[in-house]
Amino acid sequence: MRRAVRIGYSALGLLVAAVWAFPIYWMVSTAFKSGRDMYSATPQFVPLHPTGHNFAEVFGDSTFWQAAVNSLIATVLTVVLAMAVAFAAAVAVARFRFFGRRTFLMSILIMKMVPSIALVIPIFLTLTEIQDASLGALQLTDAVPGLVIAYLAFALPFAVWALRGFVLGVPPELEEAAMIDGCSQVQAFRRVTLPLIVPGLVATSIFTMILAWNEYLLTYFLISSPEKYTLPLWLSHFVTTEGTSFGPLMAGATIIAAPVAIFFMFVQRNLARGLTAGAVRG
Amino acid sequence: MSTLDEPAVARSLPAPTPRAIRNRRPRPRLPYLLILPALAVSLAVIGFPLGRVIVLSFQQWGVAQIFSDAGPPFVGLKNYTRILEDPVFWTVVVRTLILTAVMVGLSMSVGVGLALLMERVPGWVRGIMTFSLIMAWAVPTFVSTQIFAWMTEQNFGVLNYVLGLGQHNWYTDAKQGLAVATLIVVWGAVPFITVTTYAALTQVPAELVEAAKLDGAGGRQVFFGITLPSIRPVLVIVTALSIIWDFSVFNQIYILRNGAPSPEYQTLAIYAYMQAYQGHEYGYASAVAVVTVLLLLVVSVFYIRQLIKTGEAE
Numbered sequence: 141m142r143r144a145v146r147i148g149y150s151a152l153g154l155l156v157a158a159v160w161a162f163p164i165y166w167m168v169s170t171a172f173k174s175g176r177d178m179y180s181a182t183p184q185f186v187p188l189h190p191t192g193h194n195f196a197e198v199f200g201d202s203t204f205w206q207a208a209v210n211s212l213i214a215t216v217l218t219v220v221l222a223m224a225v226a227f228a229a230a231v232a233v234a235r236f237r238f239f240g241r242r243t244f245l246m247s248i249l250i251m252k253m254v255p256s257i258a259l260v261i262p263i264f265l266t267l268t269e270i271q272d273a274s275l276g277a278l279q280l281t282d283a284v285p286g287l288v289i290a291y292l293a294f295a296l297p298f299a300v301w302a303l304r305g306f307v308l309g310v311p312p313e314l315e316e317a318a319m320i321d322g323c324s325q326v327q328a329f330r331r332v333t334l335p336l337i338v339p340g341l342v343a344t345s346i347f348t349m350i351l352a353w354n355e356y357l358l359t360y361f362l363i364s365s366p367e368k369y370t371l372p373l374w375l376s377h378f379v380t381t382e383g384t385s386f387g388p389l390m391a392g393a394t395i396i397a398a399p400v401a402i403f404f405m406f407v408q409r410n411l412a413r414g415l416t417a418g419a420v421r422g
Numbered sequence: 423m424s425t426l427d428e429p430a431v432a433r434s435l436p437a438p439t440p441r442a443i444r445n446r447r448p449r450p451r452l453p454y455l456l457i458l459p460a461l462a463v464s465l466a467v468i469g470f471p472l473g474r475v476i477v478l479s480f481q482q483w484g485v486a487q488i489f490s491d492a493g494p495p496f497v498g499l500k501n502y503t504r505i506l507e508d509p510v511f512w513t514v515v516v517r518t519l520i521l522t523a524v525m526v527g528l529s530m531s532v533g534v535g536l537a538l539l540m541e542r543v544p545g546w547v548r549g550i551m552t553f554s555l556i557m558a559w560a561v562p563t564f565v566s567t568q569i570f571a572w573m574t575e576q577n578f579g580v581l582n583y584v585l586g587l588g589q590h591n592w593y594t595d596a597k598q599g600l601a602v603a604t605l606i607v608v609w610g611a612v613p614f615i616t617v618t619t620y621a622a623l624t625q626v627p628a629e630l631v632e633a634a635k636l637d638g639a640g641g642r643q644v645f646f647g648i649t650l651p652s653i654r655p656v657l658v659i660v661t662a663l664s665i666i667w668d669f670s671v672f673n674q675i676y677i678l679r680n681g682a683p684s685p686e687y688q689t690l691a692i693y694a695y696m697q698a699y700q701g702h703e704y705g706y707a708s709a710v711a712v713v714t715v716l717l718l719l720v721v722s723v724f725y726i727r728q729l730i731k732t733g734e735a736e
Contacts, residue, residue: 152539160609160613163570163573164558180578253718255669293468296463356677379680384568393568401561
């Protein structure tokens with residue numbers, strides 16, 4: 141390749157990186173600006189008087205902490221349930237051949253296609269009815285447990301598919317070798333395959349966690365009381381009919397997105413492997 | 423892939439030991455026990471709701487039914503005929519299709535273009551690009567939408583400043599507002615497409631490329647003759663997923679319009695949602711949702727074909 145062309149490509153690549161990173165930079169830098177610096181005729185590309193004021197406002201807000209707790213509970217419950225159930229199913233479809241296996245796999249893929257909007261109405265009505273039938277003993281609408289039920293609708297198909305890819309990635313010959321050496325099949329699985337799948341389990345858990353942490357549409361439909369808000373809903377309270385307070389909004393957004401970004405950095409490479417193994421090699 | 427699932431002992435060992443056979447064969451119940459929980463949960467949280475939304479779409483389910491003890495009456499195809507007769511619905515369908523085409527077209531061409539670019543830059547540039555793209559990928563849509571709302575703010579938005587537009591309001595004309603929404607979708611979708619396509623590009627067999635070059639093939643011939651066919655399965659899946667996601671686009675438009683998108687901003691998902699959430703017209707909204715799923719099936723026919731191929735390969 142000619143030198144000039146190569147330099148041109150590199151310059152273009154760096155430009156692309158800058159353009160893609162800019163919105164994130166703008167969020168973080170806005171979060172550190174005072175109101176006067178935010179609302180100035182000429183935007184400040186670097187905060188001239190950085191302040192922690194917006195962050196203090198978020199952290200000093202008790203509703204933020206309440207929403208954080210709700211998000212945490214909903215996310216952890218979703219991940220634990222989805223992973224436990226999905227892992228068993230993934231092992232079954234990756235390691236056994238049985239009648240109905242293909243149908244099961246196809247329905248998992250179809251489930252991945254169903255848009256939330258088609259599920260949210262019946263889930264809402266059914267939860268209401270169960271709640272009424274129990275005379276309010278089971279609080280499901282406008283409650284975190286109800287959210288977990290709704291979250292499983294997208295978390296489960298994803299988790300089954302991703303984990304299946306990871307289990308397929310471990311050659312069954314390894315297990316067989318252990319069985320020839322005298323392990324039972326269960327032992328062989330636990331001692332040989334399981335340790336090799338751990339990175340996949342971690343990647344899938346974290347990605348499921350991110351999906352639940354970020355969920356907006358279902359939550360918005362199912363939750364109405366402010367004390368039941370999750371973080372994405374909480375964030376939208378900065379948007380009012382009088383206008384949006386972008387300063388604390390950007391600080392809140394930074395705080396909510398930061399753990400996602402950090403976790404994502406860790407699992408991204410692993411996850412791409414598991415997903416393409418499942419999706420492409422089929 | 424099919425060989426992986428054969429009773430592996432018979433395949434890989436010349437003389438299977440009795441123990442291995444005993445452990446492998448007589449367990450027809452185990453796989454069913456393993457999928458049972460997943461089956462039960464997915465039936466409860468997806469299968470049942472899907473069935474119910476279909477039933478609902480044939481029912482009159484409105485405010486009156488919320489406060490009445492009698493079950494909702496079946497009204498046959500009334501909700502569907504109402505859809506067919508509603509001119510608003512059809513403009514929403516057309517808008518959704520156009521938006522999907524633009525969003526998928528843009529994110530695929532930019533995404534694949536960047537993947538090809540990543541192949542052609544030195545490692546450190548690729549590292550910086552990957553980092554920046556992954557950061558964008560990780561940002562939740564409700565956050566990215568708020569960032570873009572702030573960047574396109576009329577009086578103090580950085581975009582107006584950079585483009586020298588003064589105090590331009592991006593949202594009075596829905597076309598411009600939807601262009602901003604498209605920008606958010608593309609910004610968020612490209613990282614996934616680029617990273618996946620680049621991963622596929624690195625899998626293209628180098629020997630093939632070398633051999634073709636030795637035989638005198640030019641860059642263009644190598645690309646269309648070897649590279650493209652090799653990454654085609656990945657491209658098909660990524661395109662199909664983009665179609666599915668963009669067709670049911672909700673957050674980016676709904677949040678951008680502060681939870682009250684005017685009619686000219688509504689896509690199918692938003693239209694169904696507004697009918698259910700604000701109008702309490704659950705029957706009608708369910709019919710819209712069913713039609714949305716059916717349309718989605720039509721536009722993602724490629725994905726489904728790929729699924730069937732996958733099923734056959736199993």
